[in-house]
Amino acid sequence: MKERIIKSALNLFWRYGIKSVTMDDIAKDLGISKRTIYQHYSDKEAILALVIQNEIMDQKCEMEKLDEKAANPIEQMMYASAQMRDTLSNMNPALLYDLKKYYPTAWEQFETYKHEFLLKSIRENLVTGIEQGLYRPDIDVDVLALLRIEQIVMAFDPTIFPQKKFSMMHTQMQFLLHFLRGVLSEKGFEYYNTIKDRSAIEINTHEK
Amino acid sequence: MKERIIKSALNLFWRYGIKSVTMDDIAKDLGISKRTIYQHYSDKEAILALVIQNEIMDQKCEMEKLDEKAANPIEQMMYASAQMRDTLSNMNPALLYDLKKYYPTAWEQFETYKHEFLLKSIRENLVTGIEQGLYRPDIDVDVLALLRIEQIVMAFDPTIFPQKKFSMMHTQMQFLLHFLRGVLSEKGFEYYNTIKDRSAIEINTHEK
Numbered sequence: 246m247k248e249r250i251i252k253s254a255l256n257l258f259w260r261y262g263i264k265s266v267t268m269d270d271i272a273k274d275l276g277i278s279k280r281t282i283y284q285h286y287s288d289k290e291a292i293l294a295l296v297i298q299n300e301i302m303d304q305k306c307e308m309e310k311l312d313e314k315a316a317n318p319i320e321q322m323m324y325a326s327a328q329m330r331d332t333l334s335n336m337n338p339a340l341l342y343d344l345k346k347y348y349p350t351a352w353e354q355f356e357t358y359k360h361e362f363l364l365k366s367i368r369e370n371l372v373t374g375i376e377q378g379l380y381r382p383d384i385d386v387d388v389l390a391l392l393r394i395e396q397i398v399m400a401f402d403p404t405i406f407p408q409k410k411f412s413m414m415h416t417q418m419q420f421l422l423h424f425l426r427g428v429l430s431e432k433g434f435e436y437y438n439t440i441k442d443r444s445a446i447e448i449n450t451h452e453k
Numbered sequence: 454m455k456e457r458i459i460k461s462a463l464n465l466f467w468r469y470g471i472k473s474v475t476m477d478d479i480a481k482d483l484g485i486s487k488r489t490i491y492q493h494y495s496d497k498e499a500i501l502a503l504v505i506q507n508e509i510m511d512q513k514c515e516m517e518k519l520d521e522k523a524a525n526p527i528e529q530m531m532y533a534s535a536q537m538r539d540t541l542s543n544m545n546p547a548l549l550y551d552l553k554k555y556y557p558t559a560w561e562q563f564e565t566y567k568h569e570f571l572l573k574s575i576r577e578n579l580v581t582g583i584e585q586g587l588y589r590p591d592i593d594v595d596v597l598a599l600l601r602i603e604q605i606v607m608a609f610d611p612t613i614f615p616q617k618k619f620s621m622m623h624t625q626m627q628f629l630l631h632f633l634r635g636v637l638s639e640k641g642f643e644y645y646n647t648i649k650d651r652s653a654i655e656i657n658t659h660e661k
Contacts, residue, residue: 381634388619388627395607396600405599419596426589427635 262339470547526582
């Protein structure tokens with residue numbers, strides 16, 4: 246039952262954001278009583294903490310699989326972005342915004358993930374890219390890794406990119422391609438030009 | 454006297470941020486009594502509003518001069534960035550942060566400037582660059598103009614780029630070069646490679 250509750254909550258949060266989902270909604274979704282939920286979790290925040298923890302673990306696993314699949318840092322960045330867009334394609338952009346605004350503890354979990362795992366992963370990508378001569382040697386990996394993370398988060402911010410005007414997938418795609426081109430060396434460009442059409446096809450299937 | 458007060462306040466805000474500067478500090482800086490200041494301005498926020506309005510007007514003039522000086526959008530972006538770094542070189546990064554956190558009305562002024570003037574100016578730069586074949590035709594000018602503005606602001610955010618670890622000038626330089634490379638077409642690259650060393654010299658004299 247504990248797992249079913251987490252699954253249902255994840256599904257509802259994903260579709261409607263966090264703020265607007267109540268314990269009643271979760272109970273209704275599962276066809277159980279609210280009392281049953283309270284036997285396992287004290288409140289919505291307790292459920293939210295687990296939902297996020299699970300989601301982060303899933304993401305880490307997916308990222309590690311991609312790292313093995315990718316032949317080089319350029320491919321890795323494109324795969325990681327495609328996977329992220331895939332994960333996010335059904336997500337209500339309000340979710341991240343709700344988190345930041347109303348659930349500081351859960352937001353803290355996400356921030357830790359962002360800084361400890363994501364940042365490290367992007368940093369490694371940049372370092373390896375420079376070592377392989379695919380990225381420019383004059384980029385500051387700390388500055389640009391932070392930029393990349395903040396870009397990804399920025400695309401969710403409705404005060405900057407209102408949903409009515411911008412599709413989040415499209416914004417993320419523009420950011421990815423722009424970021425990648427910004428770090429490429431001449432050698433990196435030559436390689437990128439040979440794979441970009443192939444990747445464009447793969448990526449376009451994800452774009453909404 | 455009104456103008457002297459504004460000049461002194463600008464100078465103090467620039468050096469120490471806004472929060473820590475009092476009416477007493479401004480009076481002391483000018484060697485006048487606080488009462489004299491209150492004859493002209495009801496409070497610090499009234500002074501702040503005028504300081505920002507003046508600063509925005511100065512910036513607009515400088516930008517217009519640069520537009521005339523620049524031979525093309527690439528040069529224009531590099532000049533604009535060099536000028537911005539020059540303006541900001543003595544600025545306490547707390548200023549923008551104080552503004553956002555404690556002075557919502559003044560922050561609103563800055564936001565309006567950002568959206569009405571800066572955004573328009575960056576957008577035009579991108580459109581012209583595409584028309585001249587210097588930038589890729591597949592960039593979304595609305596998305597990337599917003600990205601560029603948010604990057605500039607992001608470099609000031611001490612929660613992302615703490616002053617102890619990052620020099621703001623250096624972060625802004627990394628952002629500019631990365632942004633520019635990210636939008637260049639092949640023709641743009643060829644041109645960029647012919648001017649980047651010259652510009653690097655010009656720009657490095659500004660970098661602290």
